[in-house]
Amino acid sequence: MTSLFSSSASLSSHYHLIFTVLAFLISALIFFLTQKTKSKSLNLPPGPPGWPIVGNLFQVARSGKPFFEYVKEMKAQYGAIFTLKMGTRTMIVLTDAKLVHEALIQKGPLYASRAAENPTRNIFSANKFTVNAAVYGPVWKSLRKNMVQNMLTSTRLKEFRSVREDAMDRLINRLKVNAEKNNGVVVVVRDARFAVFCILVVMCFGLEMDEEKLERIDQVMKNVLITLEPRIDDFLPILSVFFSKQRKRVLEVRKEQVDFIVPFIEQRRRAIQNPGSDKTAITFSYLDTLFDIKAHEGKKSSPSNEELVSLISEFLNGGTDTTATAIEWGIAQLIDNPEVQTKLYQEINMTVGDKKVDEKDIEKMPYLQAVVKELLRKHPPTHFVLSHAVTEPTTLGGYDIPIDVNVEIYTAGIGEDPKLWSNPEKFDPERFFSKGEDADITGVTGVKMMPFGIGRRICPGLAIGTVHISLMLARMVQEFEWTADPPGKKIDFSGKMEFTVVMKESLRAVIKPRE
Numbered sequence: 001m002t003s004l005f006s007s008s009a010s011l012s013s014h015y016h017l018i019f020t021v022l023a024f025l026i027s028a029l030i031f032f033l034t035q036k037t038k039s040k041s042l043n044l045p046p047g048p049p050g051w052p053i054v055g056n057l058f059q060v061a062r063s064g065k066p067f068f069e070y071v072k073e074m075k076a077q078y079g080a081i082f083t084l085k086m087g088t089r090t091m092i093v094l095t096d097a098k099l100v101h102e103a104l105i106q107k108g109p110l111y112a113s114r115a116a117e118n119p120t121r122n123i124f125s126a127n128k129f130t131v132n133a134a135v136y137g138p139v140w141k142s143l144r145k146n147m148v149q150n151m152l153t154s155t156r157l158k159e160f161r162s163v164r165e166d167a168m169d170r171l172i173n174r175l176k177v178n179a180e181k182n183n184g185v186v187v188v189v190r191d192a193r194f195a196v197f198c199i200l201v202v203m204c205f206g207l208e209m210d211e212e213k214l215e216r217i218d219q220v221m222k223n224v225l226i227t228l229e230p231r232i233d234d235f236l237p238i239l240s241v242f243f244s245k246q247r248k249r250v251l252e253v254r255k256e257q258v259d260f261i262v263p264f265i266e267q268r269r270r271a272i273q274n275p276g277s278d279k280t281a282i283t284f285s286y287l288d289t290l291f292d293i294k295a296h297e298g299k300k301s302s303p304s305n306e307e308l309v310s311l312i313s314e315f316l317n318g319g320t321d322t323t324a325t326a327i328e329w330g331i332a333q334l335i336d337n338p339e340v341q342t343k344l345y346q347e348i349n350m351t352v353g354d355k356k357v358d359e360k361d362i363e364k365m366p367y368l369q370a371v372v373k374e375l376l377r378k379h380p381p382t383h384f385v386l387s388h389a390v391t392e393p394t395t396l397g398g399y400d401i402p403i404d405v406n407v408e409i410y411t412a413g414i415g416e417d418p419k420l421w422s423n424p425e426k427f428d429p430e431r432f433f434s435k436g437e438d439a440d441i442t443g444v445t446g447v448k449m450m451p452f453g454i455g456r457r458i459c460p461g462l463a464i465g466t467v468h469i470s471l472m473l474a475r476m477v478q479e480f481e482w483t484a485d486p487p488g489k490k491i492d493f494s495g496k497m498e499f500t501v502v503m504k505e506s507l508r509a510v511i512k513p514r515e
Contacts, residue, residue, distance in 0.1 A: 042400045045092055047083035048074065055085025057235060066497045068383035071095075071410055081397045087235030089116075090405040091387075095413040097420060097447040099397050103407070104455030105443055107394070112136040112456035115389040115406040118234040120250050124224060124257075126310040129303070131460065132318070132386055142293065143311070148460050150289040151203070157464055159284060161359065163202045164468070168356075168475045171195035175480065179511050185485045188331050188507045193324035194218070196468055197316070204315050205264050206271070206285025207278070220260050221317055225499045227253045261309045286315055317499070319461050322381035323468045325500040329379035330371070330473050332507050333427045335482050336491045340429060344371055345514075348478045357474040359467060365474070370432035372470050377439070378427050380451035381500045383412040388457065412501075415449045480511035 050056040063070050071093060074082055080096030094100050103111045113136035117128065125133035131147055134140035150156065174191045197218055201209060209217075227250055233239040240247070271281035272288060290311055292302050303311070334341040347367045348357060362368060388407040395401060416424040422437065431437040440446060441462070443454030452459035459465070476482070484491060485508040494504040 042402060043398075044090070045081045045083045045397070045399045046078055047085070048078075050085045054087055054236065055090075057087055057232070060084075060086070066495070068410070068412060068495075068497060068501070071383075071408075072413065075410065075413055081399060087232075088237060089235055091408050092399075092401060092405050093408045093410055094396075095410040096397075097414050097417065100409055100414065100450070100454070101443060101447040103396055104388070104409075104453075104457075105447075108455045109136070110390055110392065110394055111388050111407060113389045113391050115387045116404070118230070119247075120228060120231075120234070123250060123254050124228065124310060124313070126304075126307045129307045130310050130314040132314060136391060136456070144460060146289050146293050147286070147315075151286050152460055152464060154463070156284075157467070160199070160203055163282075164199055164359065164471060167195050167199045168471060170198060171472065172475060172479050175476070175511060176513075184510045184512065185508055186511055188509055189324050189328040189502065190506075192327040192472060193320060195472065196323045197320045199468070200316050200319050202282065202285075204286045204312055206268055206282050206287060207264065208280045208282065216260070217264075217316075220257055221313060221320075223253050224257055224313060225317065225321075257313070258306055258309050261312060262305050265305060265308055265312075287312065318459070319465060319468070321499045323465055323472070325381050325502055326375060326379065326465075326469050327472050327476075328503055328507050330375045330469070331476065331482055331509060332491050332493065332503065333375065333378070334371075334477065335484050335509060336493075337427055340371065340427070341477060341482060343367060344473075345477050345481075348474055352478075357471070357478050359471050362467070362470045362474065367429065367433055368470060368474055370429040372466060372473065373432050373439070373441070374427060374429040375469070376441070376451040376466075377415045377421075377449045379495075379501070380411045380415060380449070383410065383497075383501055385409045385411060385450070385453040386457065409450070409453075411450050411453075414447060415451075420448045478514065480513060483510045483512070485510045 048056055048059060051058060060067060060070055071084075074084070074093070075095045080094070080099055082093055082095075084091040084093060094103065114128070114133060117125070117133060121133065122128065128134050129139065129143075131140065131143045134143060171191060171194075174194070175186050178186045178191065194214070198214055201207075201214060201217060231243060231246060233243045265287065267278065268281070268285060268287050269291065271278040272291075287308070290303060290308055294302075334344070344367060347365050351364050352358075352361050388409070389405070390401050390403055390407065393400065393402050401407065414420070418424055422431065422435075428435075439448035441449065441452065442458060443450050447454060452462040452465065487510065491507075492503070492505050495501045496504045
């Protein structure tokens with residue numbers, strides 16, 4: 001799940017365009033300067049000075065750094081709360097745990113809405129008809145309630161245990177096959193991503209599919225994520241005239257997505273109407289809960305096919321890359337900290353012996369739980385939760401928070417705050433295992449880490465996400481010893497922003513089957 005935009009790379013790529021249309025902007029400047037701006041009467045948090053109209057876009061673009069690194073620099077200069085002007089959008093960035101707790105927990109309903117989306121995202125969310133995109137109100141409450149109560153309860157998740165077991169076996173087999181082809185070397189994120197995607201596709205559609213179909217669906221979803229990468233006209237709509245080809249491509253990708261996914265929707269619909277007619281169908285799916293949901297206020301009809309496609313895509317994309325990213329960072333840390341890998345393997349071996357790790361066993365492995373928690377503290381899947389917005393003007397930290405700003409939460413800054421953690425730069429599961437440090441991952445009792453967000457908009461997939469990460473790590477460590485490729489290579493823990501924060505250099509690892 002991504003925030004307002006993922007990196008400064010796309011901004012930098014369009015940097016020259018800003019200068020070519022500078023004359024165009026000057027004429028617009030005359031108009032804007034004649035308007036009464038709200039910011040003159042507001043006490044917004046401090047922030048770096050910017051240019052008229054474009055604000056801080058130049059600084060972000062010229063830095064050449066991922067946006068989260070730029071924000072980290074601004075945090076060091078401006079502190080717990082600061083303002084960035086990004087073209088027509090104003091961002092108020094929160095980097096302090098107490099301010100975040102006050103906003104999202106103590107004043108939860110007030111900060112529970114969503115800021116304005118760019119037109120591209122609105123197209124793919126069917127005009128905000130998804131759990132993540134919907135503004136705070138009846139539609140959001142209905143969609144979220146349906147997802148949580150009908151799909152993500154512990155009872156419902158248990159119904160898909162065999163699906164997860166099959167996917168884990170497939171993961172281990174793919175790793176073995178790929179290692180045999182490449183002298184023991186595997187690309188971690190690729191196989192991890194496919195394994196979790198297989199689970200979510202079955203949960204979503206209630207249909208068993210061969211690898212060819214799975215890979216095709218995966219590619220369609222990747223095309224959507226690529227299309228959602230930000231452009232300069234997302235922040236300066238006045239430049240949209242220069243991006244007609246890109247807008248056309250957005251519509252093409254959306255059509256491809258709808259055209260490809262709708263037949264699966266119809267296949268599932270027929271399977272429900274005629275039980276036993278489709279041998280690939282299982283007993284229940286997320287899609288089943290959506291056919292008759294009445295999420296629109298006063299709406300009597302069921303969701304349209306386009307709305308169903310958006311809800312399905314959200315379910316698949318929200319849980320795939322976040323989990324795969326966590327696995328890549330986790331294996332990297334186990335390679336870099338072999339003593340942690342050894343201790344984890346010993347716990348697994350003592351707990352289950354020769355049998356395969358089952359998710360029932362995870363509850364009996366406190367060190368595994370500590371490893372996963374430390375992984376999520378050190379490497380949250382995204383460095384920002386999805387943008388928040390207030391439902392009415394308010395104040396925070398002595399500053400005004402108007403309704404038309406993006407409230408951005410810098411989660412990585414909280415997880416590495418030395419005021420909250422001892423030696424935060426070190427990957428140290430012992431802090432949760434034997435050193436007495438702890439954190440409420442939901443943020444209710446206090447904020448020290450928030451990889452899934454907190455408050456009203458906390459990720460509904462928190463439980464299933466932690467199950468997937470725990471189970472995959474346990475099976476991967478049980479089956480293989482993990483080392484660097486080439487042997488002795490120092491792991492580069494630099495990150496880059498895609499849909500999630502991934503390793504700048506995709507992790508290639510050598511695996512050796514356990515004896």
